[in-house]
Amino acid sequence: MTVDANRIDALQEENRKFPPSPEFAAQANAKPDIYNRGFEEFWEAQGRERVSWFRPFDKLYEWEPPYSKWYLGGQLNVCYNCVDRHVEAGRGDKVAFYWEGEPADERRTITFSDLQREVVRFANGLKKLGVKKGTPVGIYMGMCPELPVAMLACTRLGAPHTVVFGGFSAQAVAGRLNDMEAEILITQDEGWRKGNKVPLKANCDDAMELSPTIRSCVVVRRTGDPVNMTDGRDIYADELQAGLSDDPATCPCEPMDSEDLLYLLYTSGTTAKPKGIVHTTAGYLVGVATTHHYIFDVKPDSVYWCAADIGWVTGHSYILYGPLCNGTTGVIYEGVPNHPNEERWWEIIERYKVDILYTAPTTIRTHMKWGPQYAQKHDLSSLRLLGTVGEPINPEAWMWYRQTAGLGKTPVVDTWWQTETGMILITPLPGVTTLKPGSATKPFPTIDAAVYDEQGQEVPPGQGGNLVIRKPWPAMLRGIYKDPERYQQTYWARYKDTYFVGDGARKDEDGDFWLMGRIDDVMNISAHRISTIEVESALVDHPAVAEAAVTGRQDPQTGQAIVAYVTLKATHQASVELLSELRNHVSNKIGKIAAPANIVFTPELPKTRSGKIMRRLLRDVAEHRALGDTTTLADPGVVEELRSRAVAEEGKEQ
Numbered sequence: 158m159t160v161d162a163n164r165i166d167a168l169q170e171e172n173r174k175f176p177p178s179p180e181f182a183a184q185a186n187a188k189p190d191i192y193n194r195g196f197e198e199f200w201e202a203q204g205r206e207r208v209s210w211f212r213p214f215d216k217l218y219e220w221e222p223p224y225s226k227w228y229l230g231g232q233l234n235v236c237y238n239c240v241d242r243h244v245e246a247g248r249g250d251k252v253a254f255y256w257e258g259e260p261a262d263e264r265r266t267i268t269f270s271d272l273q274r275e276v277v278r279f280a281n282g283l284k285k286l287g288v289k290k291g292t293p294v295g296i297y298m299g300m301c302p303e304l305p306v307a308m309l310a311c312t313r314l315g316a317p318h319t320v321v322f323g324g325f326s327a328q329a330v331a332g333r334l335n336d337m338e339a340e341i342l343i344t345q346d347e348g349w350r351k352g353n354k355v356p357l358k359a360n361c362d363d364a365m366e367l368s369p370t371i372r373s374c375v376v377v378r379r380t381g382d383p384v385n386m387t388d389g390r391d392i393y394a395d396e397l398q399a400g401l402s403d404d405p406a407t408c409p410c411e412p413m414d415s416e417d418l419l420y421l422l423y424t425s426g427t428t429a430k431p432k433g434i435v436h437t438t439a440g441y442l443v444g445v446a447t448t449h450h451y452i453f454d455v456k457p458d459s460v461y462w463c464a465a466d467i468g469w470v471t472g473h474s475y476i477l478y479g480p481l482c483n484g485t486t487g488v489i490y491e492g493v494p495n496h497p498n499e500e501r502w503w504e505i506i507e508r509y510k511v512d513i514l515y516t517a518p519t520t521i522r523t524h525m526k527w528g529p530q531y532a533q534k535h536d537l538s539s540l541r542l543l544g545t546v547g548e549p550i551n552p553e554a555w556m557w558y559r560q561t562a563g564l565g566k567t568p569v570v571d572t573w574w575q576t577e578t579g580m581i582l583i584t585p586l587p588g589v590t591t592l593k594p595g596s597a598t599k600p601f602p603t604i605d606a607a608v609y610d611e612q613g614q615e616v617p618p619g620q621g622g623n624l625v626i627r628k629p630w631p632a633m634l635r636g637i638y639k640d641p642e643r644y645q646q647t648y649w650a651r652y653k654d655t656y657f658v659g660d661g662a663r664k665d666e667d668g669d670f671w672l673m674g675r676i677d678d679v680m681n682i683s684a685h686r687i688s689t690i691e692v693e694s695a696l697v698d699h700p701a702v703a704e705a706a707v708t709g710r711q712d713p714q715t716g717q718a719i720v721a722y723v724t725l726k727a728t729h730q731a732s733v734e735l736l737s738e739l740r741n742h743v744s745n746k747i748g749k750i751a752a753p754a755n756i757v758f759t760p761e762l763p764k765t766r767s768g769k770i771m772r773r774l775l776r777d778v779a780e781h782r783a784l785g786d787t788t789t790l791a792d793p794g795v796v797e798e799l800r801s802r803a804v805a806e807e808g809k810e811q
């Protein structure tokens with residue numbers, strides 16, 4: 158048999174379908190005719206409807222590949238759109254955020270008026286430090302309410318921010334601050350995580366030794382423990398703000414041009430120097446507000462919980478800017494899902510009557526590992542929509558989510574996008590789209606997605622290839638900060654004037670997209686190119702398995718052989734019988750070619766701090782290489798543990 162070396166074989170067959178219920182469809186924000194709307198008409202209308210302008214735009218967009226500009230000639234302010242205009246419209250008493258600290262019984266309810274006062278006072282403090290339009294600001298915080306306050310204060314002043322996830326090391330912080338040439342750093346004394354205190358200010362001290370451009374560090378008190386404060390550089394936020402006004406008239410929202418820099422967000426950089434992804438003001442705000450409205454079917458009385466960290470793009474777009482622009486009530490939870498126990502999430506949903514929940518497949522699989530009994534103790538009947546993002550979702554995890562959290566009735570929207578895309582691009586629209594577990598289904602209206610072979614031809618339905626986007630969209634990245642060459646090379650060199658995503662995908666006969674993971678992770682077994690997600694989903698399909706990660710290791714016969722790392726549900730035990738059962742299960746489900754040569758049982762998988770499985774490290778372990786960069790790992794101990802298990806397993810199998 159001849160095999161096109163560039164094609165990705167599609168093995169998974171998943172036939173379950175869930176059409177929208179008539180009740181949901183009748184009340185949905187999206188109606189089927191949304192797909193008939195013209196590109197320009199749609200985005201012109203969204204631009205006018207979703208955002209308030211200080212000066213209206215006079216041209217929708219310009220496209221000079223690889224750069225686009227949107228809403229040209231317009232002026233607006235993000236903080237005004239997310240906060241002030243809701244207060245001015247008489248909705249000041251509406252809750253903006255229910256905040257829940259990790260330590261039990263620490264809760265705050267923050268209305269839009271409260272948020273406005275806090276943001277104004279914070280912004281007045283920053284002004285005292287000389288922050289103004291264009292001053293680059295770094296933010297390194299946990300999920301306390303002052304994090305959104307700090308971000309909004311920056312946008313109020315027109316100061317671009319870069320938020321560095323609170324789990325990153327001092328070195329990672331310094332690298333990002335230096336690239337942005339940040340002048341101000343906002344942090345907190347300590348954060349809470351898994352019941353422990355995280356030394357955020359101490360990390361900043363180390364980072365600032367390497368970041369000469371920082372002149373002031375603002376420290377929010379969270380735990381209240383004493384931290385080192387350097388005279389003349391460091392100041393507590395409450396001291397900075399003492400006596401300052403919280404009247405919005407004292408700190409008007411800076412009018413920004415549509416294409417002014419809003420923020421940089423550095424991609425996690427598991428392989429190379431992090432890329433500073435550039436997002437600008439108007440197109441980004443319109444893009445996230447529009448997608449948030451239609452995809453999450455948000456209503457005026459919704460209580461919406463996106464359980465990501467604000468330090469990732471998901472938090473920027475769908476905790477902060479999209480939802481607040483739409484005036485939505487959100488939930489922010491500071492800690493981990495199992496503190497003090499595995500019921501924490503479900504308690505939060507019950508307490509606030511959350512109706513929309515948005516999380517990552519990795520979290521769903523973690524809940525699967527613990528078992529459904531924790532969710533079942535709580536009243537989850539308020540939930541009417543579930544969403545996922547971050548990785549391909551295994552069909553069984555999708556089913557579990559719908560069954561356990563959604564009580565078998567809610568739509569699940571599997572949303573595909575990237576830091577670079579700024580907004581969701583491939584997704585079901587609830588009430589319109591027939592759902593398929595494991596498929597992100599259709600491009601959002603106006604998004605022109607396709608699957609290409611290496612020559613730039615569209616592949617036939619059912620065949621895997623490279624996902625590309627052929628037309629611009631409002632929230633797309635405007636480049637890599639200070640590195641146009643890398644921008645061109647990474648995204649635009651493969652196909653002419655077409656955005657190269659870096660993910661594999663296939664489109665089925667109905668035009669639904671199935672994401673197949675990063676192209677770099679595709680395995681080559683006896684000249685068949687097999688995506689990791691299909692083997693992983695076949696493993697997760699077995700009732701004993703909660704989570705699986707596979708990778709290819711070199712093999713003299715087959716080129717590569719599949720090594721699988723498997724985490725079992727709490728109810729199951731590892732055994733030699735289970736090993737062969739799992740191999741057979743994969744063979745039966747998707748074919749003998751995809752059966753793992755080795756299976757390693759492990760209680761945890763190595764993941765980035767945003768929850769993505771780090772397959773590159775698994776390859777290093779499988780091929781007995783020295784480990785590459787492990788600094789972005791959530792728990793570096795996991796790899797060492799895996800290494801010893803891998804050696805033990807191979808011993809057994811030979």
Ligand code: PRX
Pocket residue numbers: 424470471545546547548549550571572573574575576577597658659660672673674675767
């Ligand atoms: O590989 C895809 C995967 O996550 C990548 C983007 O990661 P990041 O920039 O960190 O943004 C994550 C949150 C938007 C993509 O290239 N990915 C994200 N969502 C999905 C996904 N893979 C499959 N299905 C998804 N729904």
